[in-house]
Amino acid sequence: FTLAGAAATGLVRLSSVALAAGSYGAFLSDVRRQALGMGLSEGIVDAALRQTREPNAKVLKLDRHQPEFTLTWAQYREKVLTSAKIEAGRTAYGTYGNTLAKVTSATGVDQQPIMGIWGLESYYGRITGGFNVVDALATLAFDGRRAAFSAPNC
Template sequence: MPAARPVAAAPTPAPDAPALDTTGFDTFLAGVRADAGRAGVSQAILQRALGNIRPLPRVLELDRKQPEGVLTWEQYRDRIVSSTRIENGRRAYAENRALLQSIEARYNVSPRVIVAIWGMETNYGSNTGGFNVVEALATLAWEGRRAEFFRKELMASLRILDAGHVTPERMQGSWAGAMGHPQFMPTSFERLAVDFDGDGHRDIWDNKADALASIANYLARSGWQEGQGWAIEARPPAGFDIQRVDTESKRSMAEWSRLGWRRADGSPLPASGPEASLAVPTRSSGQVFLGLPNLRVIRRYNSPMNYGLAVGLLANSVA
């Protein structure tokens, strides 16, 4: 779970989580306080953010029991790119059309993809996570399995608070510390969140302008190519073995055509366009795509192939 990769929001913590041995947590917090103070974070913020926190058993439970991916691509696709999510996405697109056009004018990123990622990450802002981010990150940094990673994220969260972008009480997110509408980890927030409306705060929790523009900035900084698609659903030639596929090689559309590839409906591939590589969903029963460079950009936001393809399919449907 790299720092630059948002994490989907988790359910609100369970009220009946089991008791946890917190030996050493206060010593751990004292070290965090000292390091953050030396980095310039004010004592007032440190007291407000760290003064009353304790390890969260539910966070550790979710971290240790992340479900393995068992859905086929078709099950995942139909569940994620559902008629309800498409309908809600169309509504979100229409309600925010003027804002999205302004964001597109600045970042040259497709509004449809911005809305699709918004829908995938937090269901258009309706499920941004119910955990106190500082408390969740402190729990994971103290627990130790990935202490270095989560300590960096914890320190970044304290710097964000000290800069006044959000209050400690409002800094809510997933069990892993991913925050706001875009589900940015704190280090990603520091690098890529933007103050789109110019009010002096980068507010990805309650300000849709900042939140959606931050998604666009993320994609733009990752190499989004304006005016290009993300993939073409394709029909392979005879003899194609989906289990022995080369997903690394890039070829021109003309080359794919010469190899016998067509669009899924049997029509010819485009005569020109960017180079493409095969994009095969995980546990697919046959659906395959020719992935364009923008698919790789989407997957820099969240790396699983099925996530990237689902974002693209949702984007095609919401506008």
């Protein structure tokens, strides 16, 4: 008899926060199992997963209010795709073109989408944010809206 089973049968009523916290632990356990199954060292996996204990509410809030979802295409293009960012992309490509070619060769992912995402997400590494990467990525993966991207074959 588990807490999840009790909740499912209606014997225990849990708040969505408590339920999410319990499922987050199960999610992290599954991530750990998958990572170890892929050959990552137990020490590295455990050290990484110690960096996240519960979904990061600020990450989720910011994720839901990204400009891509709140602006029209014209507004977004005007605000985000600036000539300065395009020039920064050209510079970054000149610097990292060989590395990008290796990534494309290893993954089959074309360089152009990688450059586009890198530019939009971090201005080619200039904006690194103030979030712990493991915590933020685990939160976003757990959130479910990107579940397909965390599938083993991605």
